[in-house]
Amino acid sequence: MPGLFFGLGYLETRMSKIFDIMSKIIYTAFQRLNHYLECRMSFEEKSAWGSLVGLLLVSGWYFPKAAYLASTSESSAPLIAISVGWIVAMIIILSVYHGVIALWGYDTDERDRMIELKAERIASHVFSVLLLIVVGQIMAEYFKPDAESVTALTVGVAILLAMAIAEAVKYAAQIVYYRVGA
Amino acid sequence: MAKTKVKNHIRTLRFEHGEMTQQQLADAIGVTRQTIVAIEKEKYSPSLEAAFLIAKQFDRPISEVFYYDE
Numbered sequence: 577m578p579g580l581f582f583g584l585g586y587l588e589t590r591m592s593k594i595f596d597i598m599s600k601i602i603y604t605a606f607q608r609l610n611h612y613l614e615c616r617m618s619f620e621e622k623s624a625w626g627s628l629v630g631l632l633l634v635s636g637w638y639f640p641k642a643a644y645l646a647s648t649s650e651s652s653a654p655l656i657a658i659s660v661g662w663i664v665a666m667i668i669i670l671s672v673y674h675g676v677i678a679l680w681g682y683d684t685d686e687r688d689r690m691i692e693l694k695a696e697r698i699a700s701h702v703f704s705v706l707l708l709i710v711v712g713q714i715m716a717e718y719f720k721p722d723a724e725s726v727t728a729l730t731v732g733v734a735i736l737l738a739m740a741i742a743e744a745v746k747y748a749a750q751i752v753y754y755r756v757g758a
Numbered sequence: 759m760a761k762t763k764v765k766n767h768i769r770t771l772r773f774e775h776g777e778m779t780q781q782q783l784a785d786a787i788g789v790t791r792q793t794i795v796a797i798e799k800e801k802y803s804p805s806l807e808a809a810f811l812i813a814k815q816f817d818r819p820i821s822e823v824f825y826y827d828e
Contacts, residue, residue: 616792617792618790618792618793619790621792683790684790685788685789685790685793686789686793686804686805686808687789687790687792687793687796687802687804688790688793756801757761757762757796757799757801757802758796758801758802
């Protein structure tokens with residue numbers, strides 16, 4: 577029995593040392609991340625990074641699924657459901673992310689505003705071009721014999737895709753301006 | 759890295775003014791510390807208003823803080 581107690585005591589000491597080391601590693605990593613984020617990025621830059629990653633992840637799930645449903649599903653209900661899901665997911669992810677990064681401060685200034693304006697200008701050109709492509713596609717479909725293949729929902733998804741690409745371009749342009757210089 | 763043609767002596771002036779930190783200068787003129795970093799590295803040309811405020815902090819005319827590299 578004393579041997580068992582000795583063994584348990586030894587195990588407890590070892591485990592406590594392991595937890596101690598792990599907590600030190602986690603604390604140091606958090607401190608370094610905190611320092612890096614505070615030093616290197618403004619709120620708007622962190623916002624652009626998070627929004628770009630969030631948009632790419634959620635859209636990477638949504639658009640292939642939406643394209644598949646638009647081409648195969650008889651009913652429009654599943655497409656509407658995942659479209660609503662896409663919007664809700666984006667709102668939740670971006671709200672939580674911005675809430676977290678606001679803990680490091682949320683100051684913005686003239687440089688942030690200028691970078692945002694420059695990035696929005698690029699994104700608006702991208703959106704205009706993509707919208708023209710969608711309109712061209714609709715007009716081309718109109719002259720085909722099976723014109724009913726283009727529904728209001730598929731047009732809606734195409735416009736959403738154009739908006740998502742333009743937004744992704746905006747966030748990417750913001751990141752480039754922050755990193756390279758504006 | 760795309761450098762602007764507007765150059766400056768901010769880093770030197772900060773050290774001449776009691777080793778003023780970037781954060782202190784940023785707070786004084788109402789911008790973020792990252793913007794001061796970008797101005798010092800000549801990755802961003804400040805607005806005229808910000809440039810005047812920076813010069814005022816160092817009690818120098820604007821031409822002694824900023825210059826144009828042709």
